[in-house]
Amino acid sequence: MSHDAHFTHAHMVRFDRPLPAVPEAVWAVLTDVARLPGWYGKGSLESRVGGTVRLMGDHIRGTVTQWQPPRRLAYSWNVFGASDEASPYPESYLTLELAPQDRGTLLSLTHLPVLEPFVKVNAMGWHTYLDMVDAAVRGLPVEPREAYMKRNAERYGVDLRNLPR
Numbered sequence: 001m002s003h004d005a006h007f008t009h010a011h012m013v014r015f016d017r018p019l020p021a022v023p024e025a026v027w028a029v030l031t032d033v034a035r036l037p038g039w040y041g042k043g044s045l046e047s048r049v050g051g052t053v054r055l056m057g058d059h060i061r062g063t064v065t066q067w068q069p070p071r072r073l074a075y076s077w078n079v080f081g082a083s084d085e086a087s088p089y090p091e092s093y094l095t096l097e098l099a100p101q102d103r104g105t106l107l108s109l110t111h112l113p114v115l116e117p118f119v120k121v122n123a124m125g126w127h128t129y130l131d132m133v134d135a136a137v138r139g140l141p142v143e144p145r146e147a148y149m150k151r152n153a154e155r156y157g158v159d160l161r162n163l164p165r
Contacts, residue, residue: 012112027070
């Protein structure tokens, strides 16, 4: 055993998605759980640093670490099973950055670290989320999450009947 540092690499998933709405309109969709019930489910996102994040019926829990409207939102991300007192997975972090672009917004989403067995599933999930955000900011009907997931599972080679645990 050495007292020296060990150098490792953490997996992450990152998207840069142009959206046809100003940052304030995108921010409103990202921070109001009622705007995307098909993604957030029963949940809440407190609008302050230190605020509680509870999404998908308490399946996702975290704490807001950055709240800078309408530019940056970040929070910890912990996955819990129905009977879990503590998450069986390591804590990770979601960062959403908004930058004006042309007459719209460039939304950059970063989630890290992502455990290696979950990289494709994570990418499929965040692609699904961004498709839902895109529809919402365009004022289009937002399809059920499962419809987007089916399309994106194919894109990322994910078998929805056999997800890693």
